[in-house]
Amino acid sequence: MKNKVKIGIIGLGLRGASMLEYILAPMNKDDVEIVGLCDFYEDRLKNAVEYINKVTGKKPHSSTQYMDIISIPEIEAILIFTSWEMHIPI
Numbered sequence: 001m002k003n004k005v006k007i008g009i010i011g012l013g014l015r016g017a018s019m020l021e022y023i024l025a026p027m028n029k030d031d032v033e034i035v036g037l038c039d040f041y042e043d044r045l046k047n048a049v050e051y052i053n054k055v056t057g058k059k060p061h062s063s064t065q066y067m068d069i070i071s072i073p074e075i076e077a078i079l080i081f082t083s084w085e086m087h088i089p090i
Contacts, residue, residue: 008036008069008078010090012044016081020048024055036061036069066090 039045053059
C-alpha cells in the first residue's frame, strides 16, 4: 500500500475550496490525506470538514488559528490559499 502525503490547508475561500475538491477528486484522493484545515470563517471551516468527512470518512483537525494546523506533527506539507497579504505572516 502506498503512503499518502499528509497535508494541511490554510484558507478555504474560492481558491482553497476549489483546490479541496481537486485534491479529493477520484484521481488524487489515494495519494493525499487532508489532516488539518484552517480558515478564519467558521462556516467555511465547518463546510470543508463535513465535505472531507463525506468523501473520505475521516474528519481532519480544524481551527481558525493557522498555528494550530502548522503544529500538527503528522502534516508533511501545508497548502496556503489565503489572500496575498496573509502569505508573509503565515
